[in-house]
Amino acid sequence: MTERPRDAGWFAGAALVLAVAVLVGVSIGPAGPPWWRVPLALIDHLPLISLDSGVSEAEWNILWKIRMPRVILGGLVGGMLSIAGASYQGVFRNPLVDPYLLGVAAGAGLGATIALTTGRGVTALWPVDPVPTAAFVMALVTVGVTYAVGTSRGLTGAGAGGRSGTTLVLAGIAVVSFATAVQTFILQRHNEVVREVFQWVLGRLSGATWSDVLLILPYVVISSIVLILHRRQLDLFRVGDVEAATLGMSVSRSRLVIVVTATLGTAAVVSVSGLIGFVGLVIPHVIRLMAGASYRRLLPLSLMLGGAFLILVDIPGRMLTNPAETPIGVVTAFIGAPFFIYLLRTRRVPV
């Protein structure tokens, strides 16, 4: 590999931040052992190592079966949303874009609403919760519709060969409005699930289990790898579709692969965690302001630091449990927005 040496420093630093975030996330919580015993307990459970951590079996179960899956899930969701957001911003050359642009969120919301309203009586006895599946499928269907609508010929610019970025973005706006309208229509007729849908929409990591983690892990791993493999193409998108084409890139094919990959990963995490906003839009910008805008650096850093961010902002949500848990989407915006404004006002803004 011929990455520049300074990249290695950034990646090592981000990995350290992520590791610390995981450790802090597992160590803090309303019940369970004192925080300083947690690292000891983790070391104790490594193979071939045995030491007296003073953590009981019941306490270990809290750490391993309740806190750890939630922390890992937060890391996967935050990382996936951030890397997908960075990729979307890249292919559309638009800093205001987030991973929900082409209808992932609207579709997932609609899918969840349908599952929660029409399905409840039928599906109560199913072994698998239908809500994530419905959200996942509808998210993909919605983005598929956006792509189909946004590919009409004749509207597109020279050289883009069909699917120009702007046409797709506009198609996304239309499809999102339509899906949201359908969702509102259904909700109006089923008042009893409004609260449940609302909670789902705001996003949550509570009640996470290892099976949730395993469900989305393959999507996050594969999406992230494929997106990072496209870092060179994403840098090419920065000079625009026309010049990228003259430099030898197959612009529409690269855009399609990147959008499909980012969408698949986003749909998977959203189906489990609900619509956690802000992360996918802002984390990539924060990293651009700190570490520069090259996608070779931006994508891995988004994955690691986006994960660390969501793990850390989930902690206050867990501590303030009364009367109801604060939705994580609220916490991300509450903590992230002021920090972002601070960065905007103190640094030059790259677009």
Place this chain on the structure above:
Amino acid sequence: MSVIEFRDVVVRYDRRVVVQPFSDRVESGEWLGVIGPNGAGKSSLLRALAGLVPHDGSILVDGHDLAAMSNKDRAKLVAYVPQEPLIPDDMSVFDYVLLGRTPYVSYFGVESRHDRDIVAEAIERLELGAFVERMLGELSGGERQRVVLARALAQQAPVLLLDEPTSALDIGHQQQALELVARLRHDDGLTVIAAMHDLTLAGTYTDRLTMIDQGAVVASGLARDVLTAERLGEIYHVCVTVDLDDDGTVIVVPRRGFPTP
């Protein structure tokens, strides 16, 4: 070293014909200047050659039809410098020139040491050595123009297309940029096609001029034959006198007044 043949090339936007059947042969190492008033079809002709707009007829580079090539293969033959390149402010000079290596890197691949050496050399040849780590946003107009040329050079394509390469530069930087192109052409044997506005510079730097108006060729040949006061008055609706310098340089001087019909 590449010969470019245009055979009845027609470019249309929707149904409007912007380049009439255009046929020409540009010899290996030749510099062809394409001149003509705004909207004459100069840029469209270059964009057809760069694969950016569809065209009828055929364009052959060393006998290979460009229309049948992938973007990647075409980019190894033809480097294109647009009229207004899109410059990402927060990209470093090195990373920008590195984009020129795109056609030589596999889809999921990374640039090799060899690619990086070529980039470093291109940067050096365009006298940008001091700017390698600078961000593009910090550069002046003349420096940016050289960075774009360096990217085209890193492409190692035998054909270089320039779409009004100096329109945004002052007279000193215009000359500097054109001298660089002339040197690169000479050293690497590049075939150059450039759309140009400044007629005197066009006459001075190119081997041959083609003047087009409303998509059709009105004159082609040596500068002193193409650039006549009468023709310029007719095509550009401009009042000029054309002088011939002792060394054969054609000098086009604008005069006050309207062209006499």
